[in-house]
Amino acid sequence: MFESIILLLIQICFVVAIAYIVLWVLSALGVSLPPKVVQIFWIIVVLIVILLLYRMLAPSLRGGKLFGLLDMIPMLT
Secondary structure, three states: OHHHHHHHHHHHHHHHHHHHHHHHHHHHOOOOOOHHHHHHHHHHHHHHHHHHHHHHHHHHHHOOOOOOHHHHOOOOO
16 A cells, blocks of 8 residues: 555656646747746646545545545444
8 A cells, every 4th residue: 555655646646747848948939938838838747646646546446445534434324
């Protein structure tokens, strides 16, 4: 469990670093992007990170249990 969390954090760092480097290289080349385009770019990066988080939590969510928290709620029948 801890290994998957650490690997996920590393993947998130790589995604954000690559996004930042892309924007930095474009600005270094003289390509001026409008602020709205940069905002949309970062929103796409955040959505990718959310998908990574979902991929890690999906096995827990499929069984109806999220780290055992839902076990404390009695089943309604």
